[in-house]
Amino acid sequence: MKNRFIYCALSLTALNVFFLTANCLAQTKALDVQSEDHLNKITLFLSGEGRLSYNVTRRNKIIIASSPLGLSCNDQDFTSGLSVVAISPVQKKREQYELKVANNKSVDHVFESRSITLKNELGALIIMDLVAGKEGVAFRYRFHDGAKQVRSIKDELTGFHIAPNSKGWMEPYNKAGKYTPGYEDFYLNVNSGDSIFNPRNPSVGWCMPALFNVNNNKNWVLIAESGTDGSYPGCHLQPDAKGGIYRIAFAEKDEKYTLPLADKEHAYPESSLPWTMPWRTIVIGDQAGDILLSTLITDLAPASKIEDISWIEPGKAAWSWWSHPDDHSPEIYNEFTDLSASLGFKYTLFDAGWEKANREGKIIDHAIAKGVKPLVWGYSSEYFDPKKRKARFKQLAEMGVKGVKIDFWCSDRQEVMAALQSVFEDAAKEHLLIDLHGTTVPRGWQRTWPNYVTAEASLRTESYFYEPRFPEKAAEQNTVVPFTRNVAGPVDYTPFALTIRKYPRLNTAVHELATAMTYTSGIIHFADSKEVFDSLPVDVKNLFKEMPSTWDRTECIIAEPGKSLVLSRQKDALHYIVGINGTNNKLPVKLDLQKWGDGFSKFRLISEGKDRLMEFKVQTYPIKSDWSYVLVPKGGFIIQFIK
Structure with a gap:
């Protein structure tokens, strides 16, 4: 009996050791x-x-x-x-x-x-x-x-x-x-x-x-x-x-x-x-x-929940608020619709105050008649309640609106995350695009809901109105955000803000133009006035007309967060190299353009004009392997390859 007890005790000990060993292996091996x-x-x-x-x-x-x-x-x-x-x-x-x-x-x-x-x-x-x-x-x-x-x-x-x-x-x-x-x-x-x-x-x-x-x-x-x-x-x-x-x-x-x-x-x-x-x-x-x-x-992120996405079209838009923040007249909205039409932009954005202008001047009808798709602004609380949101989306779609910029979310609480998913879904049912402002960063949602084409969630050009430190830091930030916030999803940076505002800009005009091609956004809302666009050289105007709002292929040539960024960008037959300097120093750049411009015979260079803050210089050169350039402080350049 004693021997049997000893045997059983040994067996139990062995069994315990076995399970302990098995558990340890399970916890460390795989x-x-x-x-x-x-x-x-x-x-x-x-x-x-x-x-x-x-x-x-x-x-x-x-x-x-x-x-x-x-x-x-x-x-x-x-x-x-x-x-x-x-x-x-x-x-x-x-x-x-x-x-x-x-x-x-x-x-x-x-x-x-x-x-x-x-x-x-x-x-x-x-x-x-x-x-x-x-x-x-x-x-x-x-x-x-x-x-x-x-x-x-x-x-x-x-x-x-x-x-x-x-x-x-x-x-x-x-x-x-x-x-x-x-x-x-x-x-x-x-x-x-x-x-x-x-x-x-x-x-x-x-x-x-x-x-x-x-x-x-x-x-x-x-x-x-x-x-x-x-x-x-x-x-x-x-x-x-x-x-x-x-x-x-x-x-x-x-x-x-x-x-x-x-x-x-x-x-x-x-x-x-x-x-x-x-x-x-x-x-x-x-x-x-x-x-x-x-x-x-x-x-x-989950795969797309929208079966037919053919109606979702990236594009460019004129936008009156930056140059005329206090003018909500039908005349100013129509002026920017006409600007979109003249530059071949798909969209025009009617920001805060558009409802009264539409009642007085039918600005939406004017845009549709011009072949320009209207986008409108809205306040987040109008889109938080499910019944009100669905009714509002339906009303806007029936008016001919193609997208909504919804502002002032200012919360990451769980209820807001849930509401945003419903915003994307309900908007998709009415074939409406979504642009979020005053909001959280994307979290892969642009794949799940492809009608979510852009979002703010970034310090951008409106900061020339509000932030005294922005002019000094803007160039540096433009070489950081593409490696951070823009990796999470599209950024509505509202580029090309040339007119001097409360806090004077220090970036060159070419740097500001280049941000339209270094940031990624499903709709690029261009800042500044009709007068500024009208004053541009013909080749720069043509760049606005041809510039894609999304890309087929991108390669990083120079990638130094906080310092400099040079990208190769391609869309269909269009091919560009775009660079910006985030520092207060001159930065030399040397590129093998025969490598990057394979299949092209020459290139157009857009660089700083005599007045670096406001002017552009456009020159055309034959392609060569050892192209050298010096980025001026807070400057930039755009190369457009030509057949």
């Missing part, structure tokens, strides 16, 4: 996924206390160092005591699609994916989905079980550990106010772990996307999110990054100045189960240009 090219890898780790963390590597070098994961919920805790239940096989997933608004029209990317199921000490399950591709990695949390119970998340532990010697570009997340948060602050050149300094408005965190130069300056990384829907708020990063760990922060409860949102003790994420949360997206590149051209954010 909690990772690597891209098909073996460059990018994300790996999960479990501590002895069952705390979950991860790191990200490229070529086995650390990109994101050990960083925390986990969720603290109202009914369950997933921050410790976790153990592995199941590990799925690695699966290939191919994302092949086209974007209406893009640097590169066609996308064809392959991802390696894996799901890891863990349980907490009470047996509740949480799933971590991992993906890795040639442009980076991503992960998200998922609750599969729950019998439709409602769960809220009190805290998300997710962090991004950026090495202390890394520098980056980050934008302060402004505290709730009359016009904030609206993602309209400067991108600041920071060291990892820096506190927020000198923001435009009081701030409570850092915005995403956030850009860093890591791995001893050998790699660039962009931290962002994708696929946010009505089941989660828009997120930002906490203001303090102790040890370089930037942690996720939820929208603030007081972000409700412009919308009829309920008062809440907390603005925690809340959803019935099952529940799939947004992707935490980490874009990785060897060069900053790899970040600018990445489509990882749209790759992870």
